[in-house]
Amino acid sequence: MSAVAQSATGGEARRVTEHDLDTLSRQLGRPVRDVVEISARCVCGNPLVAATAPRLSTGTPFPTTFYLTHPVITSAVSRLEAAGRMNEMNDRLAADPELAAAHRAAHEAYLAARAEIGRTSGVGEVPEIDGISAGGMPERVKCLHVLVGHSLAAGSGVNPLGDEALGGIAEWWTVERCHCDGAWDTSGQAPEKDLSRHGPQGRPDLVGRPAPRRSTTRRVAAIDCGTNSIRLLIADRDAKGRLEDIERRMRVVRLGQDVDKTGKFAPEALERTFAAAEEYAALIAGHPEPTADGGTTHLTPADIRFVATSATRDARNRELFLEGIRERLGVEVEVISGDEEAALSFAGAASVLPPRGSELTLVVDLGGGSTEFVVGDDDGVQAARSVDIGCVRLTERHLRSDPPTAEEIAAAEVDVNAAIDLVLETVPLGRASAVVGVAGSITTITAFALGLEQYDSSLIHGSRHSLDAFRDACDRLLAMSHNERAALGFMHPGRVDVIGAGALVWRTILSRLEELSGGSLTEAVTSEHDILDGIALSID
Structure with missing residues (x-):
């Protein structure tokens, strides 16, 4: 009997046993929670796909019903995503009305299956996620793991792109x-933990709760x-798209620890990131939205966008991360491309400058694993490039001494200049008449x-500074020892050991920009508004 055939045999094959829960916990490397059925099994009987109730025992609405648990499948699908299959599918969805209609039908089938699982598990209707499925359906493809999980659970012919990914x-x-x-x-x-075996019936006060009217x-x-x-x-976002901060938090978790060397997330890096995600889940739950009738309503997955960038694009075991976030926040992680990362950064950072018409502005988003260069005007992004600096x-690759040696600095500068040369192939850096720097390295350099x-x-x-003032700050930070940097009152502990490399990157970029502009570019602006604001503005 095939795995798909087993998924369609009904109650007995889908029933969750203690052995299943143990197997799922071993497959995922963590205690499982809120599993209400095994939606597809291997030919040997082990779980392939688990189903979660549409409301978790914590009360969180949870739209992702079917998720892959088998490490071999999850790894294989991750390879397919890394090869760019999602982008290719999205292009076809935009060009092929028949495929788009089939994708929408898969969305409707997903909703129907979730409603049935809600009914049989005792949860009932969950109005907060009414009409919201998963994986990008019905318009896009955001997560192949979701589509493949649905295909295995529903059987061939229900989710065409999931079926296609299975073939892939x-x-x-x-x-x-x-x-x-x-x-x-x-x-x-x-x-195994106490929470690993509880079911959705743990919060009967939340079952069938009506959704309040929004403000x-x-x-x-x-x-x-x-x-x-x-x-x-x-x-809070008003009708004109303006944002008013309620909470703005940052935690240094070093998710990309050793990814450049090993190609995988380290267990301790995942643990730090999951701890921060749990903290953020509590903050989101603690800031419900006021409603027009004077009450409040909790944010739903449709109100939350979780974006992951460079390290997650590179990690072979990223499904562990995706599933861990899905469990803690009830949302799908969007592993965005460098180009989309650049566009979101530009949208957030551009607000630091007054309207500039057709004059080009360059936004530089200097991150931990990659740096985005985005050129645009008041009409939006004109060109963008993400490079792996x-x-x-660079700290892990080159700057190993304390402080770094001249040889280490020279080797790192070679990498940065080579990356800028790549950017110049598609982005007209020399035509920008203003430059805005964003993200933690640049804001820390600015504080200095x-x-x-x-x-x-x-x-x-x-704040605005001359290129010379920025480069002087970069030179001094790069020459400091770890202890000297740690003693600076504005320095976040998580940036102490990497700010030298950040300073080297920013210094090199500014020098190249001065050269490319023929000396006409003389200053740079720092913005605290960046990709995070762009993400908030992009939520549909």
């Missing part, structure tokens, strides 16, 4: 044979997870240039 991973996994041997650790006790503004939550830090913005990546004793975003945001 046939080199690594097929339904006809077992791929379980050695796929997960079977030694010792399976991961005229919309409260949204944006999360930006990069190589070095994870940041949260909870804001960042403060974490301002001579601040403590970090003060109100002084940093919008």
